[in-house]
Amino acid sequence: MEKITPLFNWHKNNNGNIVEFGGYLMPLHYSSGILHEHHVVRTKVGLFDVSHMGEFHFSGKDALTNLQYLISNDFSDLEIDKTRYGILVRKDGTAVDDLLVYRMAEEEYLVVVNAANIDKDEAYIKEHLFGDVKFQNISEDCGQIAIQGPLSQELLKRLTPINDMPYYTFKGNVTIAGKNVLVSRTGYTGEDGYEIYTAAADTEFLWNLFLETGKDLGVEPCGLGCRDTLRLEAAMPLYGHELNDETTPLEAGLSMFVKLNKEKFIAQEALSEKPLKRRIGLQLIDRGIAREHCDVYFNGEKVGIVSSGTKSPTLNQSIAMAFVPAELFKETQFEIDVRGKLLKAEKVKLPFYKR
Numbered sequence: 001m002e003k004i005t006p007l008f009n010w011h012k013n014n015n016g017n018i019v020e021f022g023g024y025l026m027p028l029h030y031s032s033g034i035l036h037e038h039h040v041v042r043t044k045v046g047l048f049d050v051s052h053m054g055e056f057h058f059s060g061k062d063a064l065t066n067l068q069y070l071i072s073n074d075f076s077d078l079e080i081d082k083t084r085y086g087i088l089v090r091k092d093g094t095a096v097d098d099l100l101v102y103r104m105a106e107e108e109y110l111v112v113v114n115a116a117n118i119d120k121d122e123a124y125i126k127e128h129l130f131g132d133v134k135f136q137n138i139s140e141d142c143g144q145i146a147i148q149g150p151l152s153q154e155l156l157k158r159l160t161p162i163n164d165m166p167y168y169t170f171k172g173n174v175t176i177a178g179k180n181v182l183v184s185r186t187g188y189t190g191e192d193g194y195e196i197y198t199a200a201a202d203t204e205f206l207w208n209l210f211l212e213t214g215k216d217l218g219v220e221p222c223g224l225g226c227r228d229t230l231r232l233e234a235a236m237p238l239y240g241h242e243l244n245d246e247t248t249p250l251e252a253g254l255s256m257f258v259k260l261n262k263e264k265f266i267a268q269e270a271l272s273e274k275p276l277k278r279r280i281g282l283q284l285i286d287r288g289i290a291r292e293h294c295d296v297y298f299n300g301e302k303v304g305i306v307s308s309g310t311k312s313p314t315l316n317q318s319i320a321m322a323f324v325p326a327e328l329f330k331e332t333q334f335e336i337d338v339r340g341k342l343l344k345a346e347k348v349k350l351p352f353y354k355r
Contacts, residue, residue: 005051006143006203016223022115024052027223034225038313041189041230044218045149047210048227050195051203054118054139056111062131063107069266070128071101072249074259078103083168083186085257088113088121093248093270097121097239100186102170110182114239128266143203147210148193148222148230150355155214156183156194177209188227190234190353232308235281235321235351241292241307242279242321250275251323253350278329279307281350282336284318286343290336296322297335297342303328306336312352319352320345 002025011018016027026049029037040046058067067075073086080103088096097117102110113121122137129135147155156162159176162183170184179202187193198206211219228238237243242252249258250271258271284290290309295302309320320336335342 003052005049006200007049007051007207010204010207011049011221014221016221019224021224022052022117024115026052027221029223029225030221032220034223034229035313037220037222038226038229040218040220041149041191041222041226042314043150044220045147045151045155045214046189046220046222046226047207048146048148048222049203049207050144050146051142051200052115053144054113054115054121054137055142055197056113056122056125057136057138058109058111058133059107060131060133061107062133063109065131065264066125066129066133067101067109067111068262069130069264070125071099072254072258072265072267072271073101074262075101075103075109076262080105081169081171083170083184087243087249087254087257088124089249089267089271091266091270093250093267093273094245095239095243095247095249095252096124096245098237098243098254102182102184104172117239141200143198143200143206145196145198145203145207145210146187146189146193147196148187148189149191151214151217151219152191152193155210155217155219158213159209162194176206179206181206188236189230190236190351191230191355228308229310229313232310232319232321233312233314233351233353237279238308247277247323248275251277251279253279275326277304277323278326279350280322280324280329281348281352282306282320282322282334282345283348283352284320284336284343284345286341286345288336288338288341288343289318290320290322290338290343290345294320295337296324296345297337298324298328298331298333302337303334314353319348321350
């Protein structure tokens, strides 16, 4: 049975086009559509319900050692009130999930995981826990709202002083209209923005407050549809597409988030090997739109597959991310099979869009 977020009834009552995503019923878009919402985030400010994301709490003197063992990045120098991205991996280097790690206190961490992987991640982590560490899945207690776009800071500073927050930092115990929240300078759109963590019961109150406070800024609710086109333009990986049970962080082009010089790391040996495939960015030269699962060709031979593709609303061009053999990584000319036609595509540098 599908789960719902604290904002489900709001979405339903405000023309949200509801679909199943990651086991949750979520809005794909509202009345104005995906394209409009995409441009709202690129030019003004959009609100996203991201309460479907999972939250895990780690505490104890061995909390850090456990994170170091299971997650690709190095958190030994992560300061309190800062955030860092990483990939939860198996011994063979393949990705269980990608996530964010928040250092809350000396021996306390918040780990935010993808909605579809909450149960899988919890089981995997519990199977590998060791030493003096307490693990809690607090997902059901949390609501989360993403405020994204160039006017997001203007919106938020009307409600709380946040001017001195660099990217990938956060502030806990912030009060907004009497509600206790955690404000994180993070996002998944390629724009400036924040993610607000709050008690599930306070989510709808804050959602309505943000909409009312930012009315003159052009703030609008946005759904999963434009969240996907925005993150694709920014070349951000989506689990199930650029990361999965058969792909390593190195193959996904995330080597900067893999640190092998840790004292104890489950995938140290596997991720010391060179990757067999690589993620690349492609821009179609011929007319058409490449979608997920389209085959990629080089010199007439099928060599890879598209992991994500769309017509970029910002660039007005058809773009795709794909996986090809590592030995073809430096090649520039490919073809993509779109509905039985081989369309010319050129390799381009990622990300496709950068603010």
